[in-house]
Amino acid sequence: MPDILLYALLGIYLLGMLFIFLYSLAQGQLLFSFLKARKSLLKTQKISPQEWPLVTVQLPVFNELYVAERLIDAVAKLNYPKEKLEIQILDDSTDQTVDLIREKLKDYPNIHFKYIHRQDRTGFKAGALREGLTVAKGEFIAIFDSDFIPDPDFLQKTIPFFHSDKIGMVQSRWTHLNEEYSLLTKLQAFALDAHFLIEQIGRNHQGAFINFNGTGGIWRKACILDAGNWHDDTLTEDLDLSYRAQKKGWKFIYRPEIESPAELPPIMSAIKSQQFRWTKGGAECAVKHAKSVLGQNLPFRIKFHAMAHLFNSSIFIAVLLVSLSSIGVWFLGEKEFLSSEWLRMAGLFLMGFVLIALVYLVSYFYGKRSFFRSLGEAIIYLPLFLSVSMGMALHNAQAVWEGLSGKKSPFIRTPKFNLESKKQTLKANRYLTFKTPITTWIEGVLSLVFLVMVFLAIQTGNYLFLPFHAMLAFGYGLVFISSFKSYALGKS
Known part of the structure; x- marks a missing residue:
């Protein structure tokens, strides 16, 4: 029975990675289109x-x-x-x-x-x-x-x-x-x-x-x-x-x-409020518009990008499922139940993360004056961004699921601060009334779980998911700590 469960987790892992890979293909094509569009943008005439x-x-x-x-x-x-x-x-x-x-x-x-x-x-x-x-x-x-x-x-x-x-x-x-x-x-x-x-x-x-x-x-x-x-x-x-x-x-x-x-x-806490509204609203719009878009007389390319656009917030569900199921896949590898063909397939899917990372790198370098300074910053910010994005997967996956399933919730505004004016501090903001949700505590637990997986990988020499689990441990940990601190501001 445990082995059947592990193979079920492998199936979930592969399905999640397939979704991420398809999403990355859409992102890669948008990157190609962006590179083609740069010259035409300069030539656009306005009257x-x-x-x-x-x-x-x-x-x-x-x-x-x-x-x-x-x-x-x-x-x-x-x-x-x-x-x-x-x-x-x-x-x-x-x-x-x-x-x-x-x-x-x-x-x-x-x-x-x-x-x-x-x-x-x-x-x-x-x-x-x-x-x-x-x-x-x-x-x-x-x-x-x-x-x-x-x-x-x-x-x-x-x-x-x-x-x-x-x-x-x-x-x-x-x-x-x-x-x-x-x-x-x-x-x-x-x-x-x-x-x-x-x-x-x-x-x-x-x-x-x-x-x-x-x-x-x-x-x-x-x-x-x-x-x-x-x-x-x-x-x-x-x-x-x-x-x-x-x-x-x-x-x-x-x-x-x-x-x-x-x-x-x-x-x-403010970021999560904004992210929840954006991701849930995007999922609600996907339910509302996907069928009618597919039914229109449009080229396949337009429909493909519309689906990638409407369902892009679903990437958080995929990341959450992949991260959790990867624990079972790791144990399959540890028991030597995974053949080299499965490992090569996993390697193919990892190309999706490379395409997604490339999109963010190109946008970061756009308009920057110093290439070498920007390169140094990008080397730091890219893994941090990917880690925090994965650490937000639980929170945002909940929002997406509510949107796809039709659960309604009120429009929660994102509090504004005007911090650049130096006229107020974070503690003085009267709109910080968010309560610490249960998902924040689960994020802390997940950080510890993936930290344990990192130690197991080092102890056993099975490094199949070591970078992935290390980024998840760091991402969930940073999201948990910064969430807890910001929710505490609302109580002070």
Whole structure:
């Protein structure tokens, strides 16, 4: 019986590795597409309009004491004809943010700010955007979350790309206000840069589905309405609307040279809150859109990348299953039940991790001035990033499973800090109210389990999974310790 169980674990391991390998092929193809797209991006022509259109800027806000004033100051500096600009503050706040915003708006009597305060949060962010759209006067709708500082020339840079009536949305590239704050912010930037460079450019270049990233983008209002307006049945209303619009034939444009600076969550509890919403919402959108995308008359390549895009958060389930089942596979190897053919197959699947690592390395080197300095940093950050990503597998796999199975949960905001202003400390943030979940304690247990596997490998000389288990032990350990410390902040 134990041997049957071990072979069952081998089957789970191989299935998980197959999923990771297929995902890596999609990533590798996006990398190839990105490399081809770099020259064409420089040649793209934009046509400035003879008359600038009316634009509405929407700022969804909920209890943002630390960043609301900064956001208003930044948007007030937008370089656009004042008579053609309307700024909606969509405020769902239930604390002093309401009074703070109203007082701040007195500083800008000559700018067309429209303050909309809802008494309830029906539909959360999607509901606020939908309600604001009903009274928005603009032909185009720009959206910025509260942790962003828009480029003053954002509208002048993006509006010219709407040179065709078929273009429904233009997305800019997120950059990072506090990347250098800590190791966690550096690793987040490492991950996000790969999405905003390799994935977005790669998909857009080959005409595949891309997504509005929830902020730092601008929509044609007619596109939003034609696609059915904002829905609140998923936690990622941005990805949902993106697919509904593109399925109806609207074209999206991604411009990496237009930057939208934003704040990265500096502590693990905030990161986990954001990650849970993104991964669960992505899974919910996969359930909602996968079947209809496969049923459309689209090239196989487009459908393949759409499935990889919609189900990309499922990679965390695969990583969790592979990591746990690898313990049984190790014991199979220790009992000499594994032939050399099985080992060669495992080696083939490991090529998937090489492709994924290459995507992140290329995005990291993009735009860097010093190759040798960047190489040294990459040698440190890549294994750290991969370890922490695997250490997040349990937390994110739970979110994905809830999304795929249809379990509903409320929209939990990511607390903002405005740490670069040096005006407050982490302990002073009143929005850190997260409770330590049971998964955090399990992450600590998993760290110890894989640490034991490392010691067993060294003791027996069976090094089949030594690097993998060492990275898992470190990743789960770092996630556990940083989670525990950040949850403790909310209790202090």
